[in-house]
Amino acid sequence: MKEFIEQYKEAIIQIATPYSTGTGFYLKHPNLVVTNEHVVRGNKEVVINNPVLEKQLSRVLFSDPKYDLAFLEIKGGPKMPEVHLSANKKVAEGDRVIAIGHPFGLKFTATQGIISNSRHLQNDINYFQHDAALNPGNSGGPLVNTKGDVIGVNTFIIRDGDNIGFSLPVKYLNQTIQEFQAAKGQVGVRCFSCSNLVFEETLEKGYCPYCGTKLKLPSQVEEYEATGVAKSIEVMLEKSGYKVELSRKGPNNWEIQQGSAKINIAYYEKTGLITGDAFLCLLPKKNIKPIYEFLLKQNYEMEGLTFSLRGRDIILSLLIYDRYLNADTGQKLFKHIFAKADYYDDILVEKFGASQREE
Numbered sequence: 001m002k003e004f005i006e007q008y009k010e011a012i013i014q015i016a017t018p019y020s021t022g023t024g025f026y027l028k029h030p031n032l033v034v035t036n037e038h039v040v041r042g043n044k045e046v047v048i049n050n051p052v053l054e055k056q057l058s059r060v061l062f063s064d065p066k067y068d069l070a071f072l073e074i075k076g077g078p079k080m081p082e083v084h085l086s087a088n089k090k091v092a093e094g095d096r097v098i099a100i101g102h103p104f105g106l107k108f109t110a111t112q113g114i115i116s117n118s119r120h121l122q123n124d125i126n127y128f129q130h131d132a133a134l135n136p137g138n139s140g141g142p143l144v145n146t147k148g149d150v151i152g153v154n155t156f157i158i159r160d161g162d163n164i165g166f167s168l169p170v171k172y173l174n175q176t177i178q179e180f181q182a183a184k185g186q187v188g189v190r191c192f193s194c195s196n197l198v199f200e201e202t203l204e205k206g207y208c209p210y211c212g213t214k215l216k217l218p219s220q221v222e223e224y225e226a227t228g229v230a231k232s233i234e235v236m237l238e239k240s241g242y243k244v245e246l247s248r249k250g251p252n253n254w255e256i257q258q259g260s261a262k263i264n265i266a267y268y269e270k271t272g273l274i275t276g277d278a279f280l281c282l283l284p285k286k287n288i289k290p291i292y293e294f295l296l297k298q299n300y301e302m303e304g305l306t307f308s309l310r311g312r313d314i315i316l317s318l319l320i321y322d323r324y325l326n327a328d329t330g331q332k333l334f335k336h337i338f339a340k341a342d343y344y345d346d347i348l349v350e351k352f353g354a355s356q357r358e359e
Contacts (some may be wrong), residue, residue, distance in 0.1 A: 004148030005098070005110050009051065011083045012141065014102045015039055015072075016047040016249040018224045023101035023141035024048065024072060025150070028082040030177050033072035035140030036155060037063045040070045044221040047246055048072065052079050057245055060218035062180050064190040067125065067172050068155050070140075070218075071180060083142070085170050086149035091118045091128060099132035099154050099165065101141030109138075113163065120166060127166040128152050134165035143167040187219045224248075229267055229322045233274065236331040237265075240338065259342030260356070265334075267322070274325065276318035276334065278341035281354035283312040291352045298344075304333055305340060312355075314348060316341055 013024035013033050022039030026032075033048060040046050040060050049055035053076055062071040095115045102108065113132030120129040128143065134157045143152035152167030179197050180188060186199040194211040202209050203217060226234050230252055234244045237254065247254040252267040263278040283291060295307040295314070308315050318337045320330065348354040 004144070005100070007081045007148070008083065008100050008110070008142070008144070009108055011050075011081050012100055012102070012108060013048050013050050013053070013072075014107070015140065017043045018226070018248045019043070019251060021102065021137050021250045022139045023137065023154070025083060025100075025140075025142045026074065026080045027085070027177075028078070028080070030071075030181060031074065031078075032061070032177075033058065033074050034153065034173065035070050035072065036153065037065050037068045037070045039140045040072070040218075042221060043224065044218055045245070046072065047248060048074070050080070055246055059187075060221075061185075062176075062188045062190075063218050064176060065192045066190050066195055067168055067176060069153065069168070069173065069176055071177075084149050085174060086145060086147075086151045088145075088149075089171065091115055091145075091151055091169070093118055096146050097128075097130050097132055097151065098144045098146075099130070099134055099138060099141065099167075100144060101134075101138035101154060113165075116164075122166075125172070126169060127155065128169055130165055130167065131163040132165060133163050138165075187217050189215055189217050191215060229269075229274070229325065232325060232327065232330065233265065233267060236327065236334050239331055240335050256338060258338045259345065261316075261341035261345045262357075263337060263341055272322040274318075274320040274322060276337050278316040278337055278345075279357065280314045280316060280341065280345045281348050281356055283309065283314060284353045284355060287353060291348065291354065294348075294352065302340075305337055314354065316344060 011026050015022045015024050015035055024033040024035035045057045045059055048058045059073040061073050093115050098110050098112050100110045111133040113130045115128055115130050117129035120127045134154055138154050141154045142150040143154055145151050150170055152169050155166055155168050157165045183199045188197050188199040190197050191208045191213055193213040196210045198208050198215055206214055208215050237244050242256055247256055249255045254265040256263040261278050261280055263276055265276045267274050299307050306317050318333055349356055
C-alpha cells in the first residue's frame with residue numbers, strides 16, 4: 001500500500017475557495033479534477049494546487065447536486081500520475097479501504113478503515129459506509145481499495161459520529177463522466193429536479209429543457225466579492241502586487257508566498273483581530289542560543305512585527321485590530337511583513353544554521 005499512497009500524493013488536489021477548503025483528485029483520461037459539488041458551490045473558479053501542479057485558478061466545468069459531484073478544469077495535468085477507477089463492482093462489508101485527502105487544510109493524509117455497510121441507502125443513492133477517518137477538508141477525496149483503485153468519492157460524515165463516513169460509489173462517478181463527456185467540453189449541471197444533465201446549448205433561458213426547473217450553470221455563478229474588512233484586506237493585497245484570487249484560502253483567510261517564506265493572513269470577525277503569520281525556517285538542533293539572542297534583539301528593535309517560537313517553528317507575526325485599520329497604514333504593514341519574512345528567512349538559514357522548511 002505504501003507504493004500507491006506515495007503515488008496519490010501527486011494526484012490529490014488541494015482546493016480552496018473564499019468559502020471553504022476541500023480535496024479533489026486528478027483523472028488523466030477525461031483530464032479532469034473530481035471533487036464534491038458542496039466544496040465548490042457558489043464559485044465559477046476555485047484555486048487548486050499540489051506538489052507537481054502550479055497553483056492556479058480552475059474553472060468549474062460541471063456541478064451535480066444530486067450525487068454531490070463536480071468536475072474542474074486543469075492545466076498541466078499530464079505531469080501527474082495516473083490513478084484508476086475500480087472496475088470491480090463488488091465491495092463487501094469488511095473490505096479494507098483508505099481515505100485520502102487534505103483534512104483541516106493539511107497537505108496530505110491517508111487513513112485506513114473497513115467497509116461497514118456496502119449499501120447505505122439515502123435519497124435513492126447507495127453509499128459505502130466506512131470507518132476510515134474523514135474530517136473537514138476530506139470532502140471530494142478518493143476512497144481507495146487495497147489495490148490502489150478508486151472505489152468511491154468521500155462525501156459526508158455523521159456529525160459527532162465515531163469515524164462514520166460515507167463515500168459515493170465509483171459507478172455513479174463513471175456514469176456521470178460518460179454523460180458529461182457526451183457534451184464535448186460544454187459547461188453543465190445536473191438538474192436537481194429531473195436528474196437530466198443540462199448544458200450551455202440545451203439550457204432554455206435559464207430553465208431545464210426537460211422539466212422547466214430554474215437552473216444556473218457554473219459559468220453563470222456571480223463572481224465572489226469580499227465585503228467590509230475582508231474587502232479592505234484584499235485591496236491592500238492587490239496594491240501590494242498579489243493576485244487575490246490565488247491567495248484566498250477559506251473564509252477570511254489568505255495565503256501569500258514571498259520568496260522562501262509563506263505568510264498566512266486571517267481576519268477574526270468576533271474579536272476584530274487581523275493576523276499575519278509568516279512561517280519561516282526551523283530552529284537548528286544545535287547552537288540555538290545565538291538565534292534566541294538575535295530574535296530577542298529584533299523584537300526589541302522592530303516596530304509592528306514580533307518573532308515567536310512554536311516548537312521548532314520560527315514565526316514572524318503582525319497583529320492589527322480592524323478598528324485601527326486604514327488603507328495606508330495597513331498596506332505599509334503588509335508590505336513590511338512580506339519583505340521582512342523573506343529577508344529574515346534567508347538570514348536565519350545562512351547565518352545561524354536554521355533548517356529550511358519542507359513542504
